[in-house]
Amino acid sequence: MAQSNCTQVTEFSLAGFTQDPVTQVYLFLLFLLTYLVTIVGNLDIIILIRASHLLHSPMYYFLGNLAFIDLCFSTMTPKMFVDLMSEKKSIAYAGCKTQVFLFQLFGMTEYFLLAAMAYVAICHPLLYPLVVSPKCCFQLVTGSCLVGLTNGVGQTISMSTLSFCSSSTIDLFFCDISPLISLSTSDTTLSHIILTTAASLFGLFSILVILLSYVAIIATILSINSAEGKRKAFSTCTSHLTTVSISYGASFFTYLNPSSRAADKWAVVFYAMSAD
Known part of the structure; x- marks a missing residue:
């Protein structure tokens, strides 16, 4: 419940990474x-x-869409460059809300695109170009975007229910829902529910699909007679799985522990940079 004498902030200050100029x-x-x-x-x-x-x-179709989402994800980066070289690091309330929406939209869309790619690999790990139609690919990409949009709208509504009275300094280099929940002076129960549900339901579902795909892929790799072929296939899987693990691990750490502080800041760095 918002405080009766609360004056809603119109601008947030961003703590950034450090105050040391060098x-x-x-x-x-x-x-x-x-x-x-x-x-x-x-x-x-x-x-x-x-x-x-x-x-x-199909796989390159998904890869192209993934690259496009990465480009969209990077639209928030120039603001961070300006803040790094500025003495005053601030952002308007409307701009903060926009950042929350875009970060949650593109982040969740990217996760579901990765899950869609994994689903395609599950169908027939070596024959997916022959069995997955362009219509199916389009539907999977569209579905990923709709899930991302739902998450973005939900988290933005969550932010709209919060009041910020005693402090307007966000201990991060951009606006995200997790530090905003910690900063709020109002009842954050609904925001916690929305945040945890999105991270658990959407995030765990997409990572489960990816893990199942690796089970299918590894089973296919083990059936390869060539030792060199197995080595190359496992090398490719390992690098991709490492990237996915860093991205998901950092995001789960951040969004399932919204009250943490310094550690969250660097977890979000890995989360955002792994998305790029």
Whole structure:
């Protein structure tokens, strides 16, 4: 319940990473390099898939959409660059709400795209280009976007129910629902329920599909007679599984523990950068 004498804030301050100017410069250069690699890499993927008829298969279709979502995810990064080099790090309430919506939208959409790719691999790990139709691919991508949109709208509504009176400093480098819940001076029960439900229901469902796909893929790999073929296949799976583990592990740590502080900040860094 909001306090009767509460004056709702119109602007939030962002704590960022550090107040040390030298460290800020190093972080700026590191994140700028990561941002540029993300932009160029994902654009190259999209252009290459669109230009080559040899890459018009279901898995590359999903990969192209995943690259596009990564580009959308990176739209919040320039604001972080400005804040790293600015003495005053602030964001308007409306801008904060927009960041919550976009981060939750693109984050959940990406997770379900990964799950959709895993589902395709489950069907027939080596024959999916022959059995998965373009219509099925379109439906899976559309469904992923709808789940992401539902999550984004839900978390934005959750933020709208919160009141912020005693403090307006977010202990993070951008607006996200988890630190906002910790910052709120009103009853956060509904927000906790929405956040935990989304992380548990949507997140656990998508990771379960991915894990099942790896069971099917590993079973197929073990049937390969060539030792070199097995080694290459396992190498590919290991690198992809590592990326998925970092992304999901960091996000679950953040959203299932919304009251944590410093550790959350770096967990979100891994979460956001692994998405890129």
